[in-house]
Amino acid sequence: xxxxxxxxxxxxxxxxxxxxxxxxxxxxxxxxxxxxxxxxxxxxxxxxxxxxxxxxxxxxxxxxxxxxxxxxxxxxxxxxxxxxxxxxxxxxxxxxxxxxxxxxxxxxxxxxxxxxxxxxxxxxxxxxxxxxxxxxxxxxxxxxxxxxxxxxxxxxxxxxxxxxxxxxxxxxxxxxxxxxxxxxxxxxxxxxxxxxxxxxxxxxxxxxxxxxxxxxxxxxxxxxxxxxxxxxxxxxxxxxxxxxxxxxxxxxxxxxxxxxxxxxxxxxxxxxxxxxxxxxxxxxxxxxxxxxxxxxxxxxxxxxxxxxxxxxxxxxxxxxxxxxxxxxxxxxxxxxxxxxxxx
Numbered sequence: 363x364x365x366x367x368x369x370x371x372x373x374x375x376x377x378x379x380x381x382x383x384x385x386x387x388x389x390x391x392x393x394x395x396x397x398x399x400x401x402x403x404x405x406x407x408x409x410x411x412x413x414x415x416x417x418x419x420x421x422x423x424x425x426x427x428x429x430x431x432x433x434x435x436x437x438x439x440x441x442x443x444x445x446x447x448x449x450x451x452x453x454x455x456x457x458x459x460x461x462x463x464x465x466x467x468x469x470x471x472x473x474x475x476x477x478x479x480x481x482x483x484x485x486x487x488x489x490x491x492x493x494x495x496x497x498x499x500x501x502x503x504x505x506x507x508x509x510x511x512x513x514x515x516x517x518x519x520x521x522x523x524x525x526x527x528x529x530x531x532x533x534x535x536x537x538x539x540x541x542x543x544x545x546x547x548x549x550x551x552x553x554x555x556x557x558x559x560x561x562x563x564x565x566x567x568x569x570x571x572x573x574x575x576x577x578x579x580x581x582x583x584x585x586x587x588x589x590x591x592x593x594x595x596x597x598x599x600x601x602x603x604x605x606x607x608x609x610x611x612x613x614x615x616x617x618x619x620x621x622x623x624x625x626x627x628x629x630x631x632x633x634x635x636x637x638x639x640x641x642x643x644x645x646x647x648x649x650x651x652x653x654x655x656x657x658x659x660x661x662x663x664x665x666x667x668x669x670x671x672x673x674x675x676x677x678x679x680x681x682x683x684x685x686x687x688x689x690x691x692x693x694x695x696x697x698x699x700x701x702x703x704x705x
Contacts, residue, residue, distance in 0.1 A: 372484045372491045375500045376541040390662035408435040414467040418444045418474045431660035463487045490667045505538035507659040519546040525577045527553040528587030557598040578618045585626045586636045612638040
């Protein structure tokens with residue numbers, strides 16, 4: 363496999379990649395998925411690099427996925443948790459992040475409740491920054507792993523009809539996913555009550571429906587979003603029971619899907635609300651596949667940013683006196699076996 367082409371130093375949004383960048387990540391994902399099937403799923407591609415996780419919000423899947431991805435690339439990892447940190451003593455976000463970066467990290471993976479924090483860190487720090495979710499703004503690596511899962515199950519993303527269902531107004535996952543799907547020429551329909559649609563939904567250039575049952579028969583992918591229970595307190599819904607009756611994907615509704623159709627969810631799930639209790643165990647569901655694919659895709663993202671070409675470019679662009687010598691990656695995974703899926 364050839365080394366990644368020169369690309370941006372950071373991954374803050376899906377727009378940083380564009381169509382070609384997304385496809386490159388998906389192709390790299392094929393190779394790293396193969397690595398993850400080996401008896402010893404590890405390559406020395408980022409040996410000598412250090413990746414720090416700065417999570418100011420609770421996370422299970424994303425944090426563990428990034429840490430696993432970094433370790434399988436032989437990078438060192440530093441884990442930060444807001445609880446028990448100097449933030450409780452009044453330290454600012456800027457000082458905290460610069461303290462972690464001063465440990466000699468090459469990349470910071472950040473999650474924060476406020477939109478725009480990842481972008482701000484990219485201006486403060488002299489290392490690469492990956493957005494692992496910032497407020498209601500974006501969650502680009504979730505969108506990438508979702509596109510990879512669709513591609514793995516259905517052969518390609520182009521032309522696929524994807525129904526995104528649920529709390530779209532408050533979802534960073536939805537924003538990134540729609541952007542990635544549109545870049546890959548999928549057909550997107552948002553399905554939600556009017557109170558859970560974004561105010562400027564017309565600018566999204568997608569179809570919109572409030573009738574899930576009308577959308578299901580034509581859908582190749584049904585993508586369910588977690589209904590954030592705090593929205594119930596905001597009086598945006600009459601009740602969780604009514605939401606499930608109108609927009610929840612029950613086993614009965616799954617029976618109306620085409621045989622090839624798949625059901626996706628970024629997790630964590632509210633069983634019995636947006637998804638029926640038994641649906642995640644059905645063959646059409648890809649929830650655990652998404653988690654597994656997330657490791658391969660995040661390996662691809664880290665390699666693209668920190669592989670020898672990208673790392674050298676980042677080091678050269680750092681201000682004088684703060685540059686770190688970019689060490690070439692020792693090796694990269696081999697090309698997938700003949701016959702493996704490629705774009």
